Amino acid sequence: MTPDALASALLAVVTPIAARRRPDEALQLTAADVTLERPRNRDHGDWATNLAMKLAKPLGTNPRELAQEIADGLTIAEGVASVEVAGPGFINIRLEAGAAGALAKTIVDAGDQYGRNESQAGNTINVEFVSANPTGPLHIAHTRWAALGDAIARLLAFSGATVAREYYINDAGAQMERFGASIVASIHGEEKPEGGYSGEYIDELGRKVLAERPDLLSLSRDEQVEVARDVAYPLQLAEIKASLAAFNVTFDEWFSERTLHAPGPDGGPSLIDQAVDRLRAQGHVFDEEGAVWVRTTDFGDDKDRVIRRSNGEYTYFAADAAYYLSKSDRGWADKIYLLGADHHGYVHRLKALAGAAGEDPQKNIEVLIGQMVSINGARLSKRAGNIIEMDDIIEWIGTDALRYSLERSPADSPLDLDPELLRKRTNDNPVFYVQYAHARTHNVGRNAADSGVDRSEFAPELLTHETEAALLGALQEFPRIVAFAAEVREPHRVARYLEELAGLYHRWYDNCRVTPLGDAPVEPVHRTRLWLNDATGQVLRNGLDLLGVSAPERM
Template sequence: MTPAVLADLVRSSAVQVLSARGLDHAALPERVTIERPRNPEHGDYATNLALQVAKKVGLPPRDFAQALADEVAKDEGVASAEVAGPGFLNFRLAAAAQGEQIRQVLAAGEKYGAGDALAGRRINLEFVSANPTGPIHLGGTRWAAIGDALGRILAMQGAEVTREYYVNDAGAQIDRFARSLIAAAKDEPTPEDGYAGAYIVDIAAEVLRREPGALALPEEERHQVFRRVGMALMLDEIKRSLHEFGTDFDVYFSETSLHTSGEVDRTVEELKASESLYHADGAWWLRSTEFGDDKDRVVIKSDGVPAYIAGDLAYLKDKMGRGFDLCIYMLGADHHGYIARLKAAAAAMGHDPDVVEVLIGQLVNLFSEGKPVRMSKRAGTVITMEDLVEAVGVDAARYELSRYSVDSTLDIDLDLLRKHSNENPVYYVQYAHARLASLQRNAAELGLELDANADLSLLTHPREGDLIRTIGEYPKVLHTAAELREPHRVARYLENLASAYHKFYDVGVRDAKGRVLPQGDEEATPVTFARLALCEAARQVLANGLAVLGVSAPERM
């Protein structure tokens, strides 16, 4: 019996209790919260449902809890249901019912944990979107790991997810980039407001290889060649880095295309017609304060040039026109003002502001030997994705970046991530998977095959019960991670699962009754096959969770 099944049982039992008393059960929540007690001695699971709704239905909490306990205990999957404190309800599951969680994992395999909470939703997930003027820095790398993981999590809940990268190729930064390339091609100093680093020299050389006569062109034409070819080369480099990092996008959307297609002009005219824009001081303003922004925003400046937000408006309109019902933007720490701005833009276009969600990511700092790492080998001024991957590898980088809430500043200890020890979180989780894979290989060498019909009611050791219940939490963890847009919940869960397995295994090694495989001349018993099934379920969930984070699940370490 999974926590979800127990939650359904508790709710249906509550309906039965209230109906028997002629009371309305409308006060019951759609989803009953089932938690694991902090103290295992209190039971396998607990709920505060009686405390939550007793007053609403007119019953004393403990009386309601006791009636609920009596009703739930009728189910053969529940060994006991007891009232605690002012109205908490603690459950112990029958061993056979607990074991059913293992069978569910083995049957579902890679799909275990999937749900349908977001079925039918079309979600546009925009992340990274770094300017095509240099390699991806640490902030963008954090978004690459978290955004990709979030996309996988949302898809696991049934959503149709489009991963999108917004290419900021229309701003003044592209002109500065072009000037920097021209200076490098001429072997001149970097312009004062330009970009420096070995990558600029490399790209400038490649532009000249592809366009040998570029430097001899008239100034404006030369600038356009370096701008066009250089930006394409830089974007190709970004795509390559992302792919090697395990992050691929469905759409690379050009900001310039919004202007050249006339979409910006059309969007502005539509907003003028709807009176969402007004004219003042020679400029056109979005009435964004009417939708929660702290001030109205200039859309068309007094000189007639579109402000940056004009492109944002056209871009959002384009997204909605493609049929998305939710647009998630993952932006850097300096974009906090975009939350109200983009919601105001959605409202101005006649949409519910909640079709827009903005996640703000905080900064990432690297440390080695207790000191900050500040300089990149290639970019010169910032640490890049490639610097981090070179230092610790893709798996460690992705895992570490994903295991913290995005709204917290992250300090990464490179020395820790290089360690092959339990202090290193990704090693700890991957080692648990490798250990379990090794166990299955050893079983095969002994001629022992996984038995899907093993008697799982034999798994009565406290460590076995803890491991089973931890395995059973995975679907809820995925659901919550999707609901709250928090992939770090999956990483923390995997560490808890690895801990539960290591504790189970270590107890088994010390206690012959807890060993998984027979030793020496010992014969395999029904308990052997039950424990093999339990271990394979744990391995499968570890593999599933690591896959969600885009991290490998090695079979040998």
């Protein structure tokens, strides 16, 4: 019996009780109102609910008395072995072995769809992350957001949302001019300009620019900078895309900042021009001392923001406004921004922008701030000179170990990784521990096939060992863990769940045989345990996939 099935059974018991106690007031309840939890002490049963304590006051009764009435009705439900009332009104439920064990077949039959849920159905969500300037290689800070952003998008989509992964290309403004000037300086053998970029990668780009434009040196210096910028930019962006692909991260949309500044059709107003007009129409724009302002303090910002200076130049806030409105125009009602540790000041600013655009700052926009990550012993990039490059870290630690370790901690906690630990093939390495459990399920399957054990028979009532009850209990939790992780945008909850599941599987493996000993015959319990083994492998595989981590069949 799945948690959803048990919740429906509880609802079927509670609904007539509520109607009888409050005939004049129809209490509208759904299965979503029934909270089920796994008791910490398994002696208390398989599931517990506080439903009676939640409903006692609306129904005008004592919580324990209501709990007993619910327990009496639930006892006769199919698949329920016993129901007990504890404390002030908790209801502890124990399932029949067959009802609990039936989950193994449910999981195997569902395959890679097990855990998929509709908790985010109807939501259209744009997740923007990484968004590094296309002026150099990605580094370790980008790596953390690449892992977390992709995992959050996977969780949301698996929970029913329509999701887009978006990369905002900062390809306009002063940093692009400095990028081009740095390349030209390298070509001429000069020092980099103030605030410019340095490193071997700039020299490499300079050689590529000259190869593509051998006439470069015949141009004026300003023309050289423009050509170098426009030739090198797509080359550097292609390298960024390659780095992300090696990290198992892909984007649905690469949005160029330049499009916000470009004139509209037939030379009409740009998207930034239009954004100012649209915010003005909402009543939140005012003019003062020749500048145009947005009254963001109306929505909790610490000060009003200039959107166009008195000299007619737009501020970066104008691009933020146009970009936000573009997301809404493209059908994304909800927007998630993943920003670095140095972007705390953007939270109120972006939320205020949502309010000024006529949307709900508490619903339509969410800004997640990630903390820094450090890696013991990591060396600065030889190519970039002053950063720890993503490609170097991937080559050193590996995509799976790096992604998993970045995703198993909350984004708002500083992270210090130990590469030597993550390279070990021991149980001290969390990703190895989980992947090894998955590989072990396949090894058990291969040994079972060699011993003549198949899934031709399924007798769930035979899964009575205490390690089987614990393993089945954890497997039941997976859909709930996925839905909750999606709701709170916390992939680490899936990672920690997988580690717990792996531990329960290893203990089961040590106590329950899938293949008979010696020449003993194959019995129904062996075939049934193979279902449980394969169900565990499926859940481990589904969970790892949500984290963008591979599930090897051999290790």
